[in-house]
Amino acid sequence: MAGEAQxxxxxxxxxxxxxxxIWLILFFMLPVWFLLQTALSKADAVGNTSFVWKWSNxxxxxxxxxxxxxxxxxxxxxxxxxCIAIGYxxxxxxxxxxxxxxxxxxxxxxxxxxxxxxxRTLAWKTILQDQGPFVRMLRDIHVLSANGxxxxxxxxxxxxxxxxxxxxxxxxxxxxxxxxxVRLLDAARDLFSNPFRAFRKVVLPLSLPGIFAGxxxxxIPAAGDFVNSALLGSPQTRMIGNVVQGNFLETLDYxxxxxxxxxxxxxITVLVLGYSKLxxxxxxxx
Amino acid sequence: MTAIEGTPAVQEHVxxxxxxxxxxxxxxxxxxxxxxxxxxxxxxxxxYVYLFAPIVVIVIFSFNNLNGITHPFNYTWRGFTFSNxxxxxxxxxxxxxxxxxxxxxxxxxxxVATVMGSLVAIALSRYRFRGGAVVNLLLVLxxxxxxxxxxxxLLTLFLTRGVALGFVTILIAHIMFCVSFVALTVKARxxxxxxxxxxxxxxxxxxxLRTFRKVTMPLIxxxxxxxxxxSFSLSIDDYIITVFNAGNTxxxxxxxxxxxxxxxxxxxxxxxxxxxxxxIALIGGGTAFRLLRENRLRSx
Numbered sequence: 001m002a003g004e005a006q007x008x009x010x011x012x013x014x015x016x017x018x019x020x021x022i023w024l025i026l027f028f029m030l031p032v033w034f035l036l037q038t039a040l041s042k043a044d045a046v047g048n049t050s051f052v053w054k055w056s057n058x059x060x061x062x063x064x065x066x067x068x069x070x071x072x073x074x075x076x077x078x079x080x081x082x083c084i085a086i087g088y089x090x091x092x093x094x095x096x097x098x099x100x101x102x103x104x105x106x107x108x109x110x111x112x113x114x115x116x117x118x119x120r121t122l123a124w125k126t127i128l129q130d131q132g133p134f135v136r137m138l139r140d141i142h143v144l145s146a147n148g149x150x151x152x153x154x155x156x157x158x159x160x161x162x163x164x165x166x167x168x169x170x171x172x173x174x175x176x177x178x179x180x181x182v183r184l185l186d187a188a189r190d191l192f193s194n195p196f197r198a199f200r201k202v203v204l205p206l207s208l209p210g211i212f213a214g215x216x217x218x219x220i221p222a223a224g225d226f227v228n229s230a231l232l233g234s235p236q237t238r239m240i241g242n243v244v245q246g247n248f249l250e251t252l253d254y255x256x257x258x259x260x261x262x263x264x265x266x267x268i269t270v271l272v273l274g275y276s277k278l279x280x281x282x283x284x285x286x
Numbered sequence: 287m288t289a290i291e292g293t294p295a296v297q298e299h300v301x302x303x304x305x306x307x308x309x310x311x312x313x314x315x316x317x318x319x320x321x322x323x324x325x326x327x328x329x330x331x332x333x334y335v336y337l338f339a340p341i342v343v344i345v346i347f348s349f350n351n352l353n354g355i356t357h358p359f360n361y362t363w364r365g366f367t368f369s370n371x372x373x374x375x376x377x378x379x380x381x382x383x384x385x386x387x388x389x390x391x392x393x394x395x396x397x398v399a400t401v402m403g404s405l406v407a408i409a410l411s412r413y414r415f416r417g418g419a420v421v422n423l424l425l426v427l428x429x430x431x432x433x434x435x436x437x438x439x440l441l442t443l444f445l446t447r448g449v450a451l452g453f454v455t456i457l458i459a460h461i462m463f464c465v466s467f468v469a470l471t472v473k474a475r476x477x478x479x480x481x482x483x484x485x486x487x488x489x490x491x492x493x494x495l496r497t498f499r500k501v502t503m504p505l506i507x508x509x510x511x512x513x514x515x516x517s518f519s520l521s522i523d524d525y526i527i528t529v530f531n532a533g534n535t536x537x538x539x540x541x542x543x544x545x546x547x548x549x550x551x552x553x554x555x556x557x558x559x560x561x562x563x564x565x566i567a568l569i570g571g572g573t574a575f576r577l578l579r580e581n582r583l584r585s586x
Contacts, residue, residue, distance in 0.1 A: 016409035017421060020402035020465050027462040028428050031439035038442040049445075086333050093330035097323075107569070108334065112341045114565035117523050118542045119558035122550060123340035126347060126361045166337070195319065216430065224432025227525060231546065241434045241526075248438055248530065258442055265435040272430040276423075 032265070038258035049254050057259040065243050065260060072239040075154070076222035079161035080169075083218045084211060086162070087169035091210075092203075095177035109170050121160055121231045128156050128232070152234035160228035165221055169214035176210030177203070209279055216275055220268055240264055341562065348555035357549040370552045374560075378551050384541035385557060388522050391453070391537060395460035396517035402461070403468025403517075404510050410469070411476050428466045436463060437530035444531065451533030459531045460524065464517035471516055475509025508576070515572075519565065 039057055041049040062069070094105045112120070127134055128150040138144040150156050180203060188198035226241030233239075240260060247257035351367035352358035375382035406425070410418060428436060440459055444451060483505070487497040525539035532540055542554055 013409040013413035013415040016405040016413075020406040020469060021421065021424065023402060023462060023465055024424050024428065027440060027443070027458055028436070029424075031436075031443040034442040034446050035435075035439035037446065086336065089326055089329045090333040093326050097326065097330075109337060111562075111566060112337050114519060115341060115344060115558045115562045116539060116542070118525055118539050118546075119344060119554055120340050122542070122546065122554070123343040123347070126343050127339060129361050131362055163336070163340070195322065220430055220432055224434040225526070226434065227543070230543075241432070244434050244438055245529070248441065254442070254445065257438065261435050261438040265431060265439070268430070268432055268435075269427075272427070276426075 032262075035258050035262050035265075038254050039262045041255045041258075043253060043255050054255065057255050058263065061256060061259040061263060064256075065240065068238055068240045068243050069264075071237070072223050072241065075158050075161060075237075075239060076219045078158050079165065079222045080215050080218045082158070082162040083166050083169035083214065087166055087214065088173055088207075088211070091170050091173040091177055095174055095180075106171075106174060110167055113167055117164065118227065118231070121164065121227060124156070124160055124163065124232060125151065128159075151232065152237070154233070154237055156232040157229050157237045157239075160232045161222045161225060164225075164228065165218040168217035168221075172213040172217065173207060173210040176207045176213075180206050212275065212279060216272065220272070223268065224264060344555045344562070345559050348552055348559045350552045350555075352552055358551050360550045360552045360555060370556050374553050374556045376553075378553050380536070380545075381538075381541060381551070381553055381557065384536045384538045387453075387536060388538040391456055391460060392518045392521040395457050395464055395521045396514050398457075399461045399464030399468050399517050400510060400514045403465045403513060404472045404506065406465070406469040407472035407476065407509075408506065410473055411479070412481050425466045425469050428463055429470075433463075433524075433526040434530075437527035440527070441530040451531055452535045455531040455533065456528055456535060456537070459527050460521045463524075463527060464521060467516055467520060468513040471513040472506065472509040475512065476506050479505055511572075515568065522561075 037051055038049060040054050041051045041057075042054050043049050090109070094102055094109075098105050126132065129135065130149045130151065135144065135148075135150055138150070139146055139148065144150070150159075184202050184206075185198055188202050189195075193201065223239075224241050226239055226245050229237050229239045229242050244257050244261050244264070247253045247260070347360050347363070348370055349366050349368065350360055350363055350370070351365035352360060353367065353369060406421070409415075410421060437459065440455075440462070441451075443449075444455055449455060483501050484497055487501045488494070492500065523539065525543060528537055529540055529543070536544075538557070
């Protein structure tokens with residue numbers, strides 16, 4: 001916020017806000033209401049829904065798809081951890097070792113994501129396929145058994161999720177590392193801290209907001225994703241997103257799909273609100 | 287490595303009391319630091335290899351020779367050819383049609399979202415008013431809601447109100463998620479701008495429209511252009527939200543997803559490579575243009 005240059009505008013700011021806000025209220029807030037309404041409806045044989053306060057849709061969605069909910073959260077959680085493991089050192093190297101190439105190096109992190117999401121994921125299918133050199137190498141060094149594969153396993157799905165959402169981890173961590181005053185590190189060293197201790201006591205705490213923001217930005221899309229599971233996984237790796245997609249667009253079971261989608265949204269919203277209570281929304285928006 | 291300042295005598299004194307930076311104190315030995323740096327750089331290299339592996343595969347496999355196969359699956363290498371690039375739509379005209387559809391949607395949606403989102407950003411960074419926190423929350427929430435929830439809830443709205451799905455409903459959806467991105471991007475770019483420049487222009491007799499054109503526009507334009515490009519790339523690439531609201535309209539991602547069980551022609555990789563090269567050229571060009579302009583501004 002610019003502070004002093006800001007002025008009281010009377011009616012003007014509301015006029016400027018109106019088109020965008022009305023659009024968000026109509027097509028973001030209002031649909032949530034209809035989602036809830038559909039989730040409480042019952043469907044007849046031809047797929048028409050009527051609103052009847054059918055709360056059992058919610059309990060059914062949990063009892064029927066408990067496995068897929070838990071699997072989604074587990075995959076998203078592992079992908080988030082992997083993103084931290086890969087992304088943190090990368091962001092650190094760019095921020096503190098990048099020198100004058102910082103912006104270029106940061107740009108390189110984003111460049112792969114200018115190609116299509118689906119084509120990128122299909123490219124992983126090429127890399128991970130059984131006849132490919134990667135799987136052959138893993139078999140040769142006995143990481144995989146002689147007829148083991150990667151495609152259609154949980155690891156392929158988790159790998160795809162990790163890959164597709166990695167920049168959402170690297171960018172916020174980079175931003176928080178970049179803000180650190182290098183003189184703090186000099187101070188730590190002058191006070192006889194060894195590099196590891198300086199990292200643990202100075203750098204890590206200051207970059208925690210970036211890690212938290214990145215974790216949300218990876219976890220949320222990963223938990224709701226169905227593309228990676230559909231392209232790289234198998235029926236055993238069906239995530240909750242695949243169930244929502246299937247029930248909405250294939251079996252046309254709208255009430256059940258709406259209930260699942262609503263529960264997922266509720267869980268994530270609670271996570272986000274808890275997060276912003278703790279740390280504010282500034283870090284989420286980079 | 288910070289050098290110890292002062293005359294040699296002072297340096298000697300500091301070294302004696304504090305301990306040499308080489309061996310004394312609790313400084314890590316040099317080989318440990320070297321090893322640490324080496325591991326860090328090595329890790330960064332591995333991370334870049336991971337990031338670029340699929341991209342390299344896409345570009346290489348766009349030259350894969352799968353001619354003569356009715357249902358080609360571009361997963362294994364069968365030989366080099368230029369024919370995919372020479373006829374990117376040749377055998378698969380539906381890919382081209384889907385691409386045109388995606389470009390149209392991305393263009394219109396980004397245009398509308400950029401205007402609405404930039405206005406929101408200007409209101410937020412320039413005026414003090416009640417309800418700013420609510421506006422900020424309303425902007426962030428769409429970004430922190432899983433796409434599948436955005437897409438499916440919008441679908442329930444259209445279903446309940448009996449709205450026919452198609453081009454227009456895709457546009458509505460894309461504008462919705464782009465507005466937030468635009469508003470936040472522009473807001474971040476114009477944070478801390480000196481809005482009193484506008485007052486200066488008005489004091490010098492410039493009418494409001496001229497002030498906007500000559501002062502406000504040039505100030506916010508870089509952020510607005512960046513936001514437009516971001517929306518464009520988000521819109522053209524979106525699958526999850528789109529598939530819920532598409533009806534029978536086929537965008538590029540929808541085409542790929544529905545066809546991938548039947549065929550994955552190398553032409554997909556050709557188009558993906560084209561998108562990649564065009565966006566790299568745009569970003570590179572944009573950066574070069576900005577650097578040039580900054581240099582010129584600095585030299586005048």
